[in-house]
Amino acid sequence: MSNRQHNIAVIAGDGIGIEVTASTLNVLRAVEKKVGGFELKFDELDYGSARYKTKGSYTPEGWLEHLLSFDAIFFGAVGDPEVPDHISLWDLILPMRQKFQQYVNVRPSAILPGIPPRITNAQPGDLDWVLVRENTEGEYAGQGGRTHVGTEWETATEVAVFTRRGVERVMRFAFETAQKRPRKLLTVVSKSNAQRYGLVLWDEVAEIVSKDFPDVKWDKMLVDAMTVRMVTKPKTLDTIVTTNLHGDILSDLAAGVSGSIGIAHSSSLDPTRKSPSLFEPVHGAAFDIMGKNLANPIAAIMSAAEMLRWLGEDKAAEIIERACKTSIEKGQTTGDLGGKLKTDEVTDVVIKLIEGL
Numbered sequence: 001m002s003n004r005q006h007n008i009a010v011i012a013g014d015g016i017g018i019e020v021t022a023s024t025l026n027v028l029r030a031v032e033k034k035v036g037g038f039e040l041k042f043d044e045l046d047y048g049s050a051r052y053k054t055k056g057s058y059t060p061e062g063w064l065e066h067l068l069s070f071d072a073i074f075f076g077a078v079g080d081p082e083v084p085d086h087i088s089l090w091d092l093i094l095p096m097r098q099k100f101q102q103y104v105n106v107r108p109s110a111i112l113p114g115i116p117p118r119i120t121n122a123q124p125g126d127l128d129w130v131l132v133r134e135n136t137e138g139e140y141a142g143q144g145g146r147t148h149v150g151t152e153w154e155t156a157t158e159v160a161v162f163t164r165r166g167v168e169r170v171m172r173f174a175f176e177t178a179q180k181r182p183r184k185l186l187t188v189v190s191k192s193n194a195q196r197y198g199l200v201l202w203d204e205v206a207e208i209v210s211k212d213f214p215d216v217k218w219d220k221m222l223v224d225a226m227t228v229r230m231v232t233k234p235k236t237l238d239t240i241v242t243t244n245l246h247g248d249i250l251s252d253l254a255a256g257v258s259g260s261i262g263i264a265h266s267s268s269l270d271p272t273r274k275s276p277s278l279f280e281p282v283h284g285a286a287f288d289i290m291g292k293n294l295a296n297p298i299a300a301i302m303s304a305a306e307m308l309r310w311l312g313e314d315k316a317a318e319i320i321e322r323a324c325k326t327s328i329e330k331g332q333t334t335g336d337l338g339g340k341l342k343t344d345e346v347t348d349v350v351i352k353l354i355e356g357l
């Protein structure tokens, strides 16, 4: 029987994205050998700020169509101190999310054994969340503009767009996610007291979708109160669903209270599977630690484990996750988690653990 083949587009990007992607590819090769039965074909693409600075664009002509032919996309990080962030976001990241309708962004976070507590009294098991972020509309819809340019009353508008269909599909995904988890608990986050159109629609749709999930216990929170609850009562939360901008902020908070942004991973999914989904660490290009072998590669490696799970390679995914968790539990970590190891040393630890599992 021939091996299952998965074609992966690899966009390492910039800064530490390049370093953690190199680590991840080595780990993937190790698990491929260990588990057997599948083959990963990597196509490494040069999309990123270096390309922008030399060729004038982040990507070549026809890049979105090219990416459509892959089974999944692995992404490192993008960003450069010499290029305004909104350019890389709007030239590279947001077009993929929108064109491929990757309408949910899933960001798990948990306090793992071995991680020093970041908030008072929180122990492993006290914080185990899955944050579901709406990923294609809301405050990132790209609608708006500038008028009266050059005058004192220059006006900029940034319109948050919420469609019933867009809200419904992410809400349904969140209820399904909650239903599959042991506690069957969902918190729907919005700001419907201040935003009386879009976020009132958001809450209304939550009510409607909830009727299909009578076994899911759910509640509504305003985003401001939610930040306090995340820090003071982490155990009362499990699955969380929120809008694009609020999700961006709350997921950094989740990474902060659970451990380090160096282990926070994410998946941008098209649940219909018509287009490739994208897997990436939550962190950015982090130029402050670039080229120093200091970056924690675990966030990227765990993102790749989620990618394998999405591709149906559950066993390989589990082996990678177990190896990452063991390395953390043993304190074999980079500086952000209090350890003394370098990027390549953590990578070697994970690979050795995979080989020994």
Ligand code: ATP
Residues within 6 Å of the ligand: 016, 078, 079, 085, 261, 262, 263, 282, 283, 284, 285, 286, 287, 288, 289, 294, 295, 296, 297, 299, 334, 336
């Ligand atoms: P972006 O604009 O894409 O969010 P950023 O440069 O503002 O990027 P990050 O790159 O996410 O922010 O980094 C924030 C801080 O966290 C950096 O100062 C960096 O030192 C630290 N950091 C980020 N990723 C890692 C990592 N993998 N390992 C260790 N530290 C990290």
Ligand code: MG
Residues within 6 Å of the ligand: 284
């Ligand atoms: Mg950031």
